[in-house]
Amino acid sequence: MIINYFAKHSQKYASKWLVFAIDLLIVMATFFIAYFIRFNFSFNFNVGQFWLQVPFIFTISVASFLIVGSFKSVIRHTGFTDVVNLFKSVVLIAGITGLLVTLNNKFGVVSNFTVPATIIAFHAIMSFTVLSASRLVFKMAFKHLQCKLLASKRILIYGSGDEGIVTYNALVNNTTLSYVVVGFIDDNTKKKGKNINGVPIMSFGQVTPIFAANNGIDEIVVASESVSSGKLIALIENLSVANVKITKVPPIDNWINGELSSKQIKQVQIEDLLGRAPIEINSPTLQNEFSGETVLVTGAAGSIGSELVRQLAEFDVKHLILVDQAESPLYDVEQDLKRAGKTDYTAIVADIRDGLRIDSIFQEYKPTMVFHAAAYKHVPLMEKTPYEAIKINVNGTKLLADTSSRYNVKKFVFVSTDKAVNPTSVMGATKRMAEMYITCLQKESKTKFITTRFGNVLGSNGSVIPLFKKQIENGGPLTVTDSEITRYFMTIPEASQLVLEAGSMGKGGEIFIFDMGESVKIFDLAKNMIKLSGLRYPEDIDIKITGLRPGEKLYEELLANGENTLATYSKKILISKTRELDYERIKASIEELCITNRFQNNNIVLKMKRLIPEYKSNNSDYERFDKRVQTYKKVKGIVDNKVDKNIVNR
Template sequence: MIKNYFTYYSQKFASRWLVFGIDLAIVLATFFMAYFVRFNFTLNFDLNQFLIQVPILLAIASLSFLVVGSFKSVIRHTGFTDVVNVFKAVALMAFLTTLIILINTATNFIPGFTIPKSIIVFHALLSFVALCGLRLVFKIAYNHLKGTLIDTRNVMIYGAGDSGIVTYNALINNTKVNYNTLFFIDDDVKKRGKLINGIRILPLNDINETFIKHNNIDEIIVASQSIDTSKIISLVDSLIDFDVKIKKVPPIEDWINGEFSSNQIKQFEIEDLLGRPPINIDNPNLLNEFNGETVLVTGAAGSIGSELVKQLSNFNLKKLILVDQAESALYDVQQDLKRDGKYNYTAIVADIRDGLRIDTIFQQEKPTMVFHAAAYKHVPLMEKSPYEAIKINVNGTKLLADTASRYNVKKFVFVSTDKAVNPTSVMGATKRMAEMYISCLQKESKTKFITTRFGNVLGSNGSVIPLFKKQIEKGGPLTLTHKEITRYFMTIPEAAQLVLEAGTMGKGGEIFIFDMGESVKIYDLAKNMIKLSGLKFPEDIDIEITGLRPGEKLYEELLANGENTLSTYHKKILISKTRELDYENVKAEIEELCITNRFQNNNIVLKMKNLIPEYKSNNSDYERFDKRVQIYKKAKSIISKGKTFDNKSSVNL
């Protein structure tokens, strides 16, 4: 009951006029005290003269407080600025009192009115001490009650700079939780051992399990805005096994209206632990590249497509065209644009496999640039449906690219994947075929065809992190296909930025790959997600190994066999030098494959394996074709050399 009353009334603030009245009462009391002390703690002074002085002094004090506004501050949150304001008000009061006495001495406007100079000085000193002291006493009493009656959390703040101090003040001002800041942590040797508001600054090396248990630490809040990602990972790794939560202060640009409150402190997300600094692109050429262009985005409702739409909408485009077959998801993207005050777009529900529909869109909208992000991307599903994978990933790309070439679109940017490199799945092979077709088309088209490859995108539809989050919410276990599986990761905004940047620098025919740092072990990622959720592995949630899925790799690659790279002006973007293709034959075979009957899955896979030498199935029913393809190629090689089969070579085959 008492706790509820305190929580309720702690949300309310005392009237500033009540504070104003109390301040005047304190001024009056200290004025009497100044006379009492001045006359050796006796009342041997002229009380009549004192009573004449009181109303004039109160008028002067009222004017000083009104001018400075010292009574307007929230008493329980008194800080240095409030103390300075009290000093200004008292100094102004003493100055005005002295000025009026000097004027009255010259004019005798108020007969007999004077105040000894020693009383003025002593009164100003007593008033300042009493006004500040009462505020601090009230603040201490409030904080004591707050710590007694509401939840208390012992915290440490990582970062003893400006951001750390702002965080400390925000924690103090929280009325729902009593944050008891015990220590600051800082890497700066010069700050170690020093105090901030009486709180000691410690080095990170002093923080261990014994220290945390001894001081009963509940949370560590990372307030430093300049801390390296590697240090964050080291901090999380070193403390994540202890019973302590690790939280972060958002970047200053994300503070609400430039103000920071404790409610904005968030739990660390797995996205913060990529093992590399975030990729940021600040290229002014992008403004010129997209100025006045009509840009079409396919797969505009997907994870990458919707982020491309979001970032493209910030440029001065003539028009933005959104194409997707998912009606509900496309509607959501459209509503997001409206909420952001963007109206220069057209949302179109269409299937990229429908050549006539695509041609009509190009004819009506006349796009000058195309970003092609529409695709089927789930490896196990596509392993069971090669025909569907071909229809969307290959034939859809072919129809779109042919149409773009026919309408002389300036640039066509194709969003591919690292699964196209040395593919082990149907999905990866279809994306590689799409890359190859675009390369063939570049030889005969005015359109600049550009391909971008990158790895897994954090938070995208169907990716591992949303899956793990759902499994954690349900109490586990987390399912993992193999303990040693690794993946490259990047965030959705990073992926979209790099696609736009690659589209800007592309001259036609390039395959751009992105430097995503070190690959991440998914088993470690799963353990960290469990711990970041405040749970223990394996006591609270375990990890279940289910075995590799059809077509799945243990690790992804960014370069195929026989490929190497060229650098660009952006250190995170490289150009892959792919093997030379027999463009006429490859293009013809891809076109033939696109009209394959839907019931010929085995035939489709065999043709893809013949077309892509590096395509070797993994953990899939189609592995049986790999040896057959090798035999076919060996026989073809023998025949091409004009040789005939003897019994021995037939046995070898």
């Protein structure tokens, strides 16, 4: 409480004028000491002459300190710049003194008045030394009191480069919490054994649970963007038993006014453990692509749609049209745009299944580009209601694509999923059918239809990360369907960046797939989230295996059977080469399926399986239809890569 009060009110009680007075006292004291040393530590000097010189030196010192302003710095935060200012003040005092004494000796303005050159030199050296030392002593004393009276944390900083040093300064200068930096960790073995501000640099291998326990380490702050996710995972796994918290410094671009605050240091997020570097696209073509365009985004209140809206709002678009049937989330997106000072947008509550409503929106606003992100995406729920999945994912896409074609929209970008590849669920099959429909439509339309496929999005509504967080808050257990299940992951901003980039480079008819690195085992993800929460698996929170859900895959894929890829100018984006389709028959079959009666779920699934030869249900009641379709194909002599031309509509 005492140190908190002192820190809070130090500007009031240790004002700059008090510092000014103390500095003057030091300068006058060192002036006397300079005489004392100059005359062999005795008083064998002209005391009368000395007292004549005192007001002269005092006046010059006052003027010098006021000119340089060295007394204005906050003493407990004294740094190199403050020491430089002290040096300037002392040099100015010595310079003015020497100049005035020289002029007086030459012109005799004041008779019998002089200051020996040796005294001026001694005084300058001693003044600078004592002034600097006084600040250092005060800073050390303040830090010592802070450590004694404030709650303190013992810290290791991962990274001894510029970011590490800035982090060190931000921590040690914190006034609300005392940080004791025990050491720096660095992967450069040449730095091992060296010191920064008296703090040792150690290697990654030295940071063991025993080391952490023996040194009372509370936290490791990662202050280097080059630290791999593998190293972060190793830290989390090795030090979780020692209850060491792992935090991370944000990128330099996110620092406030170019300066780092200790409040900006946040706990390591699950996104940092993806096993790959963050995807960053800084394409100058995007600004030109969207400049002056009227862009319509469906599913604008969803995870991907809302991020697309935010990123598009940063471009010089003519107008943004936000379409979603979820009223409250759409309102939240609208408020975000208002807070960002955006005005060139219109938020519309509408259902993409309502053809007349969609047509009226196109007629009124005349969009030139469409990003279609509206969809039903939850696999188990769609497995129970194929009709609803068809109605939104297929018929909704069909109505929107048809309308876009009719109004000669330049580009239509469809947000698909890796679950459309060799689908094992109703949801995946409906997304694949939507892909097929817009591919067929491309043959007869001026609109460029573009499809983008990617995996799971971290933090999106209904995804595994929010579920795990909620389960951790409730004390567990975390539920995983299978210990071997893996998924591809990317962050919401990454997914949106890649959708925009693919939309920019698309010429029409492509299916773009994204490089998402290695797939992630969900079981490992769950364990890491427990450790990131400062808990232990399985002592604090356990993981329960629940079994695969209906339609769920063990492993996701990005390419279907018979597909391969073409490169683009972006290493992170590839074009899938799909097999040839019988466009007229498939288009007609999809149109017929869209008007199927809602009570004909079995008939809907059977037709989808005949339409999509690679669609084979997994852990679902609809698996029984796979044998029927295979028998049908054998009887008809149909091979998988020819099925599109032979069994549609049968």
